[in-house]
Amino acid sequence: MNGFRASLVAGLAACAAAAGAPARAAEAEGPDLSGKVDVATAIGLALDRNPDIREAGDRASAASARARAAGRLPDLGFQSQVWQQPLSTPFDFTTGGMFMFGLRQTFPAPGSLGARERAGESDAAAARAAAAGRRADVVMQVRRAFAQNWLSEQEQLIHLEHMDLTDRIVQDSRAFFQQGRMSKTDYLRTTVELARVHTILSDVAQQRRTSGALLNVLMGRAPDAPLGTPEAVPLPGVEPPVPDLEARAASKPEILQARDQVARADAMVEGARAESVWPEFMVGLDYGYMPMDRASSYTLMLGFTLPWLSARRGDERRVAAAEASAARQALASAENQARYQLRDAVARYRAARDSHDLIERELLPQTEQAARSAQESFAFDRADSLGLLDALRNLLQVRLEMVRARARVEEAWADLERAAAQAGPAAAAPAEGRQP
Numbered sequence: 512m513n514g515f516r517a518s519l520v521a522g523l524a525a526c527a528a529a530a531g532a533p534a535r536a537a538e539a540e541g542p543d544l545s546g547k548v549d550v551a552t553a554i555g556l557a558l559d560r561n562p563d564i565r566e567a568g569d570r571a572s573a574a575s576a577r578a579r580a581a582g583r584l585p586d587l588g589f590q591s592q593v594w595q596q597p598l599s600t601p602f603d604f605t606t607g608g609m610f611m612f613g614l615r616q617t618f619p620a621p622g623s624l625g626a627r628e629r630a631g632e633s634d635a636a637a638a639r640a641a642a643a644g645r646r647a648d649v650v651m652q653v654r655r656a657f658a659q660n661w662l663s664e665q666e667q668l669i670h671l672e673h674m675d676l677t678d679r680i681v682q683d684s685r686a687f688f689q690q691g692r693m694s695k696t697d698y699l700r701t702t703v704e705l706a707r708v709h710t711i712l713s714d715v716a717q718q719r720r721t722s723g724a725l726l727n728v729l730m731g732r733a734p735d736a737p738l739g740t741p742e743a744v745p746l747p748g749v750e751p752p753v754p755d756l757e758a759r760a761a762s763k764p765e766i767l768q769a770r771d772q773v774a775r776a777d778a779m780v781e782g783a784r785a786e787s788v789w790p791e792f793m794v795g796l797d798y799g800y801m802p803m804d805r806a807s808s809y810t811l812m813l814g815f816t817l818p819w820l821s822a823r824r825g826d827e828r829r830v831a832a833a834e835a836s837a838a839r840q841a842l843a844s845a846e847n848q849a850r851y852q853l854r855d856a857v858a859r860y861r862a863a864r865d866s867h868d869l870i871e872r873e874l875l876p877q878t879e880q881a882a883r884s885a886q887e888s889f890a891f892d893r894a895d896s897l898g899l900l901d902a903l904r905n906l907l908q909v910r911l912e913m914v915r916a917r918a919r920v921e922e923a924w925a926d927l928e929r930a931a932a933q934a935g936p937a938a939a940a941p942a943e944g945r946q947p
Contacts, residue, residue, distance in 0.1 A: 545737040550657045550744050553730055557653045560731030564649055567642035574631075574638035582628030588615035594799075605802045613797035613810070620789035620818070626782030630775045637771035644764030647929055649729060654744075654925035656726040661741040662918035663719035666911060670712050673907045746867075746917070747924050753857060756931040760853045761846075763932040769842040776835035783831040787824035790815035849930070856930040860923035867916035875909050882906040 542552070558564060595608025604610070619627075724734035760766075795812030818824045885902035 543737075544732075544739055546739040547742050548657075548739050549742045550654060553653050553657055553726060554650055556730040556732075557649050558646060561649050561729060562731060564642070564646050567638075567645040571635065571638040571642045574635040578628060578631030578635045581631035582624060584624070585617045585619070588617075589613070590615065607802060609808075610800045610802070611797050611810075612799075613795055613812075615793060615795045615812075618792040618794070620786045620791050622785035622789065623782045626778045626785060630778035630782065633771045633775035633778060637768045637775065640764045640768035640771060644768065647764060647932070651925045651929040653726065653729050654928075655922045656722055656729055657741055658744070658918045658921040658925070660719065660722040660726055660738075661743060661921075662914055663715055663722050664741060665914040667712065667715045667719060669907065669910050669914070670715055673903065674712070676903055744921050746864075746920060747860075750857075750860070751931075753853075756853055756857070756927075757850065759931045759933055760849050761932075763845075763849050763930075766842070766845050766849055769838070769845040773835070773838045773842050776831070776838040780828070780831040780835050783824075783828045787818050787828055790818055853927075853930040856923065856927040860920070860927045863916065863919040863923045867913070867920050870909065870913045870916055875913055878906045878909040 542556075544552070590611075590613050592611040592613075593604065593607055593609075594611060596604070597606055600606045723738045727734050727736045727738060793812070793814040795810075795814075797810040797812065799808040799810065800806075801808070882902045882905070885899045889899040
């Protein structure tokens with residue numbers, strides 16, 4: 512059995528280290544994470560290398576460039592004409608009446624160009640807010656994935672300890688059975704318990720591989736890149752007062768993005784109003800040459816649209832007004848959603864923290880005491896092996912629930928930071944406390 516355990520532990524270690532093979536060329540970038548890994552390092556790598564964050568940043572840059580382009584005048588146009596060219600000599604241009612070369616410049620309705628630029632700037636600001644929201648999402652996902660990876664590693668260690676205890680009980684039970692002090696049925700049940708632990712360990716190893724792969728992908732690494740042991744994240748210290756959290760939540764990227772969309776819609780309303788009141792002008796300058804007379808001339812042109820006679824302009828104003836109203840409703844919805852998400856995150860964090868503290872203070876010490884008592888009774892042949900296995904199984908479950916509760920606390924805190932627009936590792940202090 513010891514040989515089996517050694518091979519199992521070796522296999523689990525190999526899985527946790529992602530096969531420990533030589534680093535691939537794509538993984539040559541970035542620090543070596545085959546040793547211990549902390550959440551701050553994982554977040555830093557994700558912010559620097561995550562492709563979703565880079566995409567959002569590039570889209571924000573593109574939106575800024577579009578904003579500048581929206582404030583530019585339309586392109587200067589050029590045209591040329593040949594007048595009164597006889598069909599009898601279609602390619603003898605010396606017989607034509609006149610050659611015309613001209614420039615055309617269109618000027619949008621006064622005020623519309625500035626409105627378009629303001630709309631573009633607001634759109635760019637919304638894109639930057641969306642990029643900030645994507646960064647906050649990635650930070651939250653990294654923290655949750657890190658908590659799951661830490662949890663699977665802790666569950667693996669706990670199951671290994673339980674396997675050691677069960678293995679010793681099996682050996683003692685074998686001796687008791689050979690001495691006639693234990694029935695064969697009880698002895699066989701202890702071996703079944705050991706086999707069950709082996710099966711659970713395989714599942715835990717798979718969970719660790721999965722959580723490690725997700726964490727690697729979030730950090731912009733290959734899914735099977737070497738990833739070492741995750742360091743425990745300190746539990747959050749004093750919970751900030753809810754009014755302070757709500758004040759920070761008012762600057763969430765989603766709310767800022769909705770506000771920028773309202774500003775963009777208002778600018779579009781101004782632009783539609785200007786285009787419905789003022790005409791669009793076109794100024795032209797032509798140069799003419801008459802080859803027959805060898806004389807030159809020029810022509811000035813001025814044209815403008817008649818928006819007052821166009822029903823389309825009224826439709827455009829109504830469209831812009833409806834979109835502005837929709838943007839304001841979207842802002843109100845984003846604010847309501849932010850308030851709900853914050854309250855929900857606070858409630859889930861408090862519930863997770865209460866569960867963790869209750870297990871740590873009361874349930875775990877009581878279960879450990881019961882397990883020690885069962886071990887002492889078994890050692891002095893005052894109880895059967897099944898009673899001891901039940902006590903150890905209860906201790907196993909409580910220890911597992913303890914680490915799972917801690918992982919839930921870390922995940923809930925990550926959600927709370929996201930809801931309160933505070934991305935990054937929690938500034939945890941050893942002291943515990945809570946504000947109403």
